[in-house]
Amino acid sequence: MKLKYLCHRKPERTFSVRGHYFPVCSRCTGIYMGAFAYFLYAYLTVIEYDITLIIVALLMMVPTFLDGFTQLLGYRESNNLLRFSTGLAAGVGMGILTKALKYFILHL
Template sequence: MKLKYLCHRKPERTFSVRGHYFPVCSRCTGIYTGAFAYFIYAYFTVIEYNITLIIIAFLMIVPTFLDGFTQLLGYRESNNVLRFSTGVPAGVGLGIITKAIKYFIWTLL
């Protein structure tokens, strides 16, 4: 299975263990880890989705956006630890937004 549509997979931006690279870059690894952790947490916990939680979820994505955008514009060079550490909260935020959308769709039906 080719993962080229999920991530750019540049070796210099990807974690490696003993010469074996992860299937996605460090930022995507953080995003997937954060989202997966949130989905597990949400499975075992009752969560009240409201506007405050959704705003917090969007704010959790901002550091990842700023890290990626400032790097894209050439203002600075990010590193894998920073990419991962901004990716984890973004993954949690995306998980919250995904579950909130599902929650509101099921409430309307």
């Protein structure tokens, strides 16, 4: 299976367990886990999507952008825990936006 299009998979930026690396980097791991957790939560509870929740979702993605962009520019070097935690928040934010988009499409 070709996962190279989903993530760069650099070993130094990827979690490993007993020498076996995850299929995606730590940031993508956080994003996927955050989105999955939100989708599970949204399946189990009723959520009213409004502009406030959408703004919160967008703000949840800002730390991931800042972490990745400042690292890309060479201002600093991130670590896997920071990549994972900012990815986790971004994943939840992306999950909210995805569900909000579905909500507004179906209820217009």
